[in-house]
Amino acid sequence: MDSPDRVGTAVTRGPSRFFTTAVLVAAGALSLAAGVWTLVSPRSFADFAGFGYNEHFIHDIGAFNLGIGATLLLAAAWADAAAVALAGFFVASTAHTVNHIVDLQIGGHSRDPWILAGISVLVLVALVMRMRRLGWVAGEVTTIDAAPALAPFVRQKTIRLTSFRRDGRPVGAPVSIVVDGERAYVRSPGTGGKIKRIRNNPLVEIAPCTSSGKPTGPAVRMRARLLEGAEYRHAGRLLARKYPMLQGVLVPLTHRLGRAKFGRTAHLALDPIEDPPAGSRSI
Secondary structure, three states: OOEOOEOOOOOOOOHHHHHHHHHHHHHHHHHHHHHHHHHHOHHHHHHHHOOOOOHHHHHHHHHHHHHHHHHHHHHHHOOOHHHHHHHHHHHHHHHHHHHHHHOOOOOOOOOHHHHHHHHHHHHHHHHHHHHHHOOOOOOOOOOOOOOOOOHHHOOOOEEEEEEEOOOOOEEEEEEEOEEEOOEEEEEEOOOOHHHHHHHHOOEEEEEEEOOOOOEOOOOEEEEEEEOOHHHHHHHHHHHHHHOOOHHHHHHHHHHHHOHHHHOOOEEEEEEEOOOOOOOOOOO
């Protein structure tokens, strides 16, 4: 698993990766289902398992199963071990806290929910701090040889991509980015205004920004290139691995539902443009 201080190499693709992911998802879904069952119908679960009935202990089994299930599912999508562990523990601890509130009339101590809630809050704070350190990107970040101009964008979650109208006026929009060595990749609806402007003028600028598109750093000049074939698919895989839910599920689904209006999703390669030497004159 990659550290935010050292970006790792690409993870091997193939049957072993698919099998591991499939097992994580299946086991996670099964654990979540068992957790929900024990919380919603504890007596039914006790009868099925053939153990003596203790409502609170069965509720706790459900809480811990929810945490295990969440950990397994997140491990199938996130590449950071600390984030996966903290998120899974937070789910279990929070459900455990709720159990002690709901079951207080059965037993336990009045202080128990407060202690457990405090633990959940501490874990949540640690998770937020970890995610901030990761740039809110918990997916795979695999490049180890990013071009100098692209190095600041390796863990950047959102960039402002600025394209230019025919009269030279800039138009910026927030997009996700993934860096792969000497170039970066982004995607956009195929017949949207951004792609039309880039077809006319491939020179663009990118800058780190907030999710709403407010720049948070200097802009870098790039040359955009529309992709096809193997490179198109490669860009899609890299985006999905860095942003498992956003670019692996939500954005592709949204683009597919809007394909009749916005056309096929466009994938773009962004290549840095070196600034001319001082004193030189562009032709």
